[in-house]
Amino acid sequence: MRQQLPIPLFSTDQTLLSDALQWAHEGIKYAGSKQKLLAPIFEAVKDIPCDSVLDLFSGTTRVSRLFAGIGSSVASNDLAEWSECFATAYLLNDREASAYQPLIDHLNSLTPIDGWFTQNYGGIDYEGSAVQQNGKKALWQRHNTMKLDAVREEIDRLSLTPLERSIALTSLIYALDRVENTIGHYVSYLKRWSPRSYNQMTLQVPNLRISNRENFVFREDAETLLDHFRASGKHFDLAYLDPPYGSNNEKMPPSRVRYASYYHIWKTVILNDRPEIFGAAHRREDSRDKISASPFEEYRRDEEGSSLALKALHRVVKKTPAEHLLLSYSNGGRATYAELVDVLADSGELITAIQMNYKKNVMANMTWTNQWIPPEDIPNVEYLFLIRK
């Protein structure tokens, strides 16, 4: 029988935690973001040392901020350029947020221009429909892409430090995310304009704090970074692993989340490199699956029938130089519960496994166990496994 453990009560860390949760809240809409799981993540690790924490697939950096907010020294890593940008803004900041207000005010005051972004992503309102000049569906309204064109050019023109540049770009991406015309990712756009797309895009200073610990920001393939850590003897108290889950839908491999294609536009905003684009959504050429494939998004199996994504996860779990490892996964993902258990049991001892019904109130729907027992077959379950290595 599955063992039901009581959900531990928050200790004296309650104030610190709510403060960190508040800091970690803001960010883009992102498939797999752990915005709703921050409190359970904290619950899972609150009784173990967390002085140094590695967030190996940091995405929106919400989990990195949770740990930095409770006082950990954090190393944040992701393959995406914009994740590196957010992590730099939040984790390496050394000034009060108000110090950046003049820069943000200046960017908001620019005269809009008709540039590359407007030509490729700006649309007009044709009886409520979102159309570009070429008749394709549009990502933003023209008045907002014209602001984007002006702001993005100005960020390159100004002599900004890497930190200021990251803060300006984070602010720009958040402002664009508030007025987009999508269902949350960027491989197709809505036929009729979303109500938010009519709003004027306005940049705001992100919710920044001065870092009082030494934090680190990386943009590396996870396995490559772990190889560097091992070679240099770097070790962490805790590593949080939240890899792409892939999909267990064998018949529809393209149904899985592919991060480089889903969020191609943020890479283009960061690089401002006017890339070759293709398809109805005007994706970057280098966001094609064959070019930007991540081993964790791989749906194929090897000659022996083993899942390539699971093998990549196995290697990463083994290589992670940390006393404790917390793994996030979903029961809609490529690996089954039994396969995850095999991978984790090969590297450590299970301390806690938590299952949460993601679509409902997660705190009210958590099941805790300290045994490797498969869950009942219910949809939309998120797992958190804590192991001691």
Ligand SMILES: C[S@@+](CC[C@H](N)C(=O)[O-])C[C@H]1O[C@@H](n2cnc3c(N)ncnc32)[C@H](O)[C@@H]1O
């Ligand atoms: C499930 S998301 C992480 C979400 C994140 N925890 C959050 O709360 O926003 C998985 C992340 O893995 C990143 N990723 C994919 N392949 C990677 C690789 N080989 N190395 C490092 N990061 C990778 C993606 O860019 C994506 O941001």
